[in-house]
Amino acid sequence: MTSIGKDYLDTVIKRLRYYKDLGEKAIAQLNDEQIHYVPNPTCNSVAIIVQHMVGNMLSRWTNFLTEDGEKEWRKRDEEFEPHSMNKTALLQLWEQGWLCFLQTLQALKKKDLKRTVFIRQEPLTVTDAINRQLAHYPYHIGQIILMGKLILDQDWKNLSIPKGGSGEYNAGNSIKDPAKKY
Numbered sequence: 001m002t003s004i005g006k007d008y009l010d011t012v013i014k015r016l017r018y019y020k021d022l023g024e025k026a027i028a029q030l031n032d033e034q035i036h037y038v039p040n041p042t043c044n045s046v047a048i049i050v051q052h053m054v055g056n057m058l059s060r061w062t063n064f065l066t067e068d069g070e071k072e073w074r075k076r077d078e079e080f081e082p083h084s085m086n087k088t089a090l091l092q093l094w095e096q097g098w099l100c101f102l103q104t105l106q107a108l109k110k111k112d113l114k115r116t117v118f119i120r121q122e123p124l125t126v127t128d129a130i131n132r133q134l135a136h137y138p139y140h141i142g143q144i145i146l147m148g149k150l151i152l153d154q155d156w157k158n159l160s161i162p163k164g165g166s167g168e169y170n171a172g173n174s175i176k177d178p179a180k181k182y
Contacts, residue, residue, distance in 0.1 A: 005110030012130055013105055016137065020098050023050075023141040024091070025159050026148040032086045034151050046147050047090055048080055049140050054097030055079040060119065060133065061104040065112065069119035069129070105130070 027035065027046060035046045044052070055076060060069040085093070113127045124132065149156045161169045 005113055008113070008127070009105065009108060012134060013102065015134065016102065016105070019138045019141045022159055023094070023144050025157075026141075026145045027087065027091065027094075029148055029152060029155075029157055030087065035087055035090060036082065036084075037147070037151050038082075039147075039150065043147075044080065044143070045082065046144050047085065048082065049143055049147075050090055050094050051083065052076075052079040053137060053140050054093050056133075056136070057097035057101045060129075061101045064104045064129075065115060065117060065126070068121060069117065070121075101133070 027050075030046060035050075038045045038048075055074055056079075059071045059074040059076075062071065108126065113125065115126050116123050117126055117129050118124070119129060119132070145159065
């Protein structure tokens with residue numbers, strides 16, 4: 001694999017693992033009741049967001065190169081229905097989706113990036129299909145984090161640089177060696 005193809009896939013996997021970790025840190029702060037909290041009828045609970053993400057991951061990334069990403073067995077509308085699972089079961093579901101997704105990405109080769117795959121019968125290059133999910137999953141993880149902040153309010157443990165903390169963060173994390181990256 002040339003550097004560009006390998007670098008692209010490595011970077012995508014690195015970024016997605018980062019967002020997976022953020023989602024897990026947000027969910028870890030919530031209890032069994034809080035993962036089902038819905039502030040109003042137009043919103044989804046953390047549990048419903050996770051159910052949707054997992055349904056999407058399993059559908060899109062199972063037999064990714066050979067089957068349409070919208071599988072006949074997927075019940076998308078049911079992903080948005082409340083279920084009574086506890087946080088442990090929800091996290092097991094989360095892992096199942098991420099395992100399918102990340103294993104598929106790790107198995108891709110440079111030559112696969114220009115191949116055509118289909119999602120809901122729409123032709124996409126593999127690169128475009130990956131980019132589509134690179135936008136989709138962090139979007140939902142942002143929703144999970146926002147729900148955690150709304151639910152926990154002052155008890156929320158920040159997952160990023162806190163408001164007003166940029167100067168302190170930058171001073172403590174400046175790169176001393178230009179050869180170091182991130």
